[in-house]
Amino acid sequence: xxxxxQIGAIVKKDIIAELRTKExxxxxxxxxxxxxxxxxxxxxxxxxxxxxxGGLIWIAFLFTSLLGLNRSFVHEKDEGCLEGLxxxxxxxxxxFFGKMIxxxxxxxxxxxxxxPLYLVMLNLSIRGSVPMFILAIxxxxxxxxxxxxxxxxxxxxxxxxxMLLPLIYLPISSPILICAVTSTNGIMGGVxxxxxxxxxxxxxxxxxxxxxxxxxxxxxxxxxxxx
Amino acid sequence: MKKAITIxxxxxxxxxxxxxxxxxxxxxxxxxxxxxxxxxxxxILYFHVPVAETxxxxxxxxxxFGALFLYKRERKYDFLSLAAVELGFMYGLLVEMTxxxxxxxxxxxxxxxxxxxxxxxxxxxxxxxxxxxRSSIGEDSTKARFxxxxxxxxxxNVPLTFFAIRLIPSIHPILFDSSGAGLEGxxxxxxxxxxxxxxxxxxxLLLTRYQMFGVSEELDILKNQIGG
Numbered sequence: 001x002x003x004x005x006q007i008g009a010i011v012k013k014d015i016i017a018e019l020r021t022k023e024x025x026x027x028x029x030x031x032x033x034x035x036x037x038x039x040x041x042x043x044x045x046x047x048x049x050x051x052x053x054g055g056l057i058w059i060a061f062l063f064t065s066l067l068g069l070n071r072s073f074v075h076e077k078d079e080g081c082l083e084g085l086x087x088x089x090x091x092x093x094x095x096f097f098g099k100m101i102x103x104x105x106x107x108x109x110x111x112x113x114x115x116p117l118y119l120v121m122l123n124l125s126i127r128g129s130v131p132m133f134i135l136a137i138x139x140x141x142x143x144x145x146x147x148x149x150x151x152x153x154x155x156x157x158x159x160x161x162x163m164l165l166p167l168i169y170l171p172i173s174s175p176i177l178i179c180a181v182t183s184t185n186g187i188m189g190g191v192x193x194x195x196x197x198x199x200x201x202x203x204x205x206x207x208x209x210x211x212x213x214x215x216x217x218x219x220x221x222x223x224x225x226x227x
Numbered sequence: 228m229k230k231a232i233t234i235x236x237x238x239x240x241x242x243x244x245x246x247x248x249x250x251x252x253x254x255x256x257x258x259x260x261x262x263x264x265x266x267x268x269x270x271i272l273y274f275h276v277p278v279a280e281t282x283x284x285x286x287x288x289x290x291x292f293g294a295l296f297l298y299k300r301e302r303k304y305d306f307l308s309l310a311a312v313e314l315g316f317m318y319g320l321l322v323e324m325t326x327x328x329x330x331x332x333x334x335x336x337x338x339x340x341x342x343x344x345x346x347x348x349x350x351x352x353x354x355x356x357x358x359x360x361r362s363s364i365g366e367d368s369t370k371a372r373f374x375x376x377x378x379x380x381x382x383x384n385v386p387l388t389f390f391a392i393r394l395i396p397s398i399h400p401i402l403f404d405s406s407g408a409g410l411e412g413x414x415x416x417x418x419x420x421x422x423x424x425x426x427x428x429x430x431x432l433l434l435t436r437y438q439m440f441g442v443s444e445e446l447d448i449l450k451n452q453i454g455g
Contacts, residue, residue, distance in 0.1 A: 150380070154373050160363040168356035168377070172384050174349050175391035182394050198394050205391050216383055220376050223297055 006090045010098025015105070017075070024071050024106055028064050032114040035060040036121060049122045054185035057118055058177055061111060062144065066169065068106050069148040070155075070162040072099060077156050086226065096221040100149040107141055127190025132199075136187060139206040140180040146213045147173055153224050179206045228438065232431050239428030246421025247273055254413040268332035273417055275325040277425035278318050279347075283385070285315030285429065286350070290382030293375030302444070303437075305371035308378055309361075310436035314429065316354050322347050342392040349388050353381050 018024055039056055043049070049056060076082040085095055115137070118124060126133050148169060155164040179202035186199035250273040257269040292308035295301075326344045327337050338344075357377050364370045 147380075154360065154376065157369065157373070158360060158363040159365065160359070164356075164360055164363060167359055168353075171349055171353035171356060172380060175384065175387040178388075178391040178394065202391075202394055205387065205394075209387050212383055212387070213380075216380060220297075220379065223372055223376055 003091065003094055006094040007098045007101065010085070010090070010095060011101045011105070014072070014099070014102035018102075018106065024068050025109055027071075028068050028106065028110045029113060031067055032060050032064050032110060033117070035063065036118060039122070047123065050124055050189070052185070053122070053124045053188045054181040054183070056122065057115070057184060058140070058180045060114070060118075061107070061140075062170070062173065062177055064110060064114075065103075065107050065144045065148055066166055068103060068110075069145075069152045069169070070165055072103055072149070073152045073156040074162060082225075092222045092225055093218050095225065096149060096153075096217055099153075100145050100217075103149055104141055104145040107145060108138075111137060111141070124188065126188050128187035133184065133187045136180065136183040136203060136206070139203060139210060140176050142210045143176040143206060143213065144173060146210060146217055147176075150213070150217045150221065150224065153221070157226065175205060175209055179203070179209070228434065232434050232438075235427050235431035235434070239424050239426070239431055242420055242424030243428055244424070246417050246419075246424050249413070249420060250417040254417045257414065266333075268329060271325055271329050271332075273421045275322065275329065276418070277422045278325065279322045280422070281425050281429045282315045282318030282322055285311045285318060285433075286354070286378075286382055286385060288433075289315060289378040293378035296371060296375045302371070303441075305374060306437050306440035307433070308375060310433050310440065312354055312357055312374075312378060313436060314432055316351065316358075318429075319347055319351050319354070323351065346388055346392050349392075350385065353384065357381065 039049075039060075073082070076085065086092075119126070148165075151169045151172065152165050155161060155168065158164050182202040183199045183206070186196060186202075191199065250270055256265045256267055258264070259266050289308045289311035292304045292311060296304035296308060323344065326347070330339050330344070331337050357374065360377060361370050361374055364373060
């Protein structure tokens with residue numbers, strides 16, 4: 001099997017498993033909703049959320065992604081599926097790319113439903129360009145899934161298992177949070193001219209982050225997944 | 228190696244103390260170019276900056292030793308990598324502490340969310356994860372493998388965090404910019420002496436810690452030989 005087909009097979013397996021149980025997408029979606037309600041009460045009588053719109057969205061998505069990332073490997077480990085994958089003639093980095101793309105798809109599905117909901121329920125609007133907004137989300141999602149998949153493979157092989165993931169994932173993903181918030185805040189606020197420069201730099205850093213960690217994951221996944 | 232450590236420690240301590248003594252006794256008190264007032268708290272720089280730079284170097288070394296471990300699979304590289312993370316972490320704590328003192332003296336508050344100290348805070352949290360991760364792994368070989376991988380991931384993340392945080396405007400004084408060093412004459416001498424001192428001091432600590440791992444491993448082997 002070629003590399004592309006190996007990755008495709010793993011993604012397909014994850015999608016079929018998810019379609020049968022629906023537990024990952026549903027629980028992630030409910031979690032996003034719950035965080036939104038928590039924000040409403042957390043900010044008291046505030047009705048204008050627009051100055052920190054990006055922050056709200058990305059805090060919610062980052063924590064939601066944790067839920068899915070943990071799930072994606074707990075499954076494999078508990079059912080002994082990981083051993084099966086390792087024994088099958090699939091290149092190790094392809095296992096990584098397969099799992100990562102699966103996580104990316106699930107997170108994106110949740111976001112496609114959650115973003116409009118956040119916009120409506122918290123009275124937010126996108127004043128800048130919508131394609132830029134989508135690009136910022138996609139770039140951040142790639143980063144979240146690359147680092148998340150890599151680190152959840154590590155955490156699942158320790159005694160603390162899913163307890164460990166937030167401790168190592170949140171600090172490592174902090175550049176994503178900063179850049180995602182900066183760019184989406186700028187785009188949602190509709191800034192132009194000189195004030196738009198940080199948005200562009202943030203997106204550049206996001207792109208650099210994605211590329212660097214894709215390379216790191218490609219080089220190191222062999223050592224992570226077990227020997 | 229013991230002799231080398233003692234020599235390095237000696238040179239380091241002497242240089243470091245000389246640098247700091249020189250800064251306090253000989254070098255004039257720096258003058259703020261904006262207000263024209265003397266700023267005594269600037270003197271923390273002769274300690275704060277060498278400590279900060281050593282800790283960054285230490286994290287880079289940890290990643291390099293980690294990569295060497297993954298490549299060569301020799302225990303000594305894992306020991307060196309772990310020692311470098313531990314020392315980098317301790318130095319990082321010192322950076323935070325001295326930075327906070329400076330904040331208090333210059334701005335009147337212990338903590339400002341300004342980019343450099345925040346970067347260090349994130350770094351500290353990142354490497355705390357390293358220790359938690361290592362301690363929750365049973366097997367030594369897995370510990371070393373994951374430790375090396377994590378040290379590399381964290382080191383790759385350092386420059387990215389550095390740039391990301393700079394998107395938010397800073398009020399931290401910039402010491403070295405493209406126009407050269409912001410220190411002149413005796414101030415620069417004091418700074419460089421303490422910088423070299425700190426480097427020697429650091430290397431001696433790193434080697435000592437490395438030796439300690441070797442000794443404790445030997446001890447474990449001996450314990451196993453006599454039945455536990």
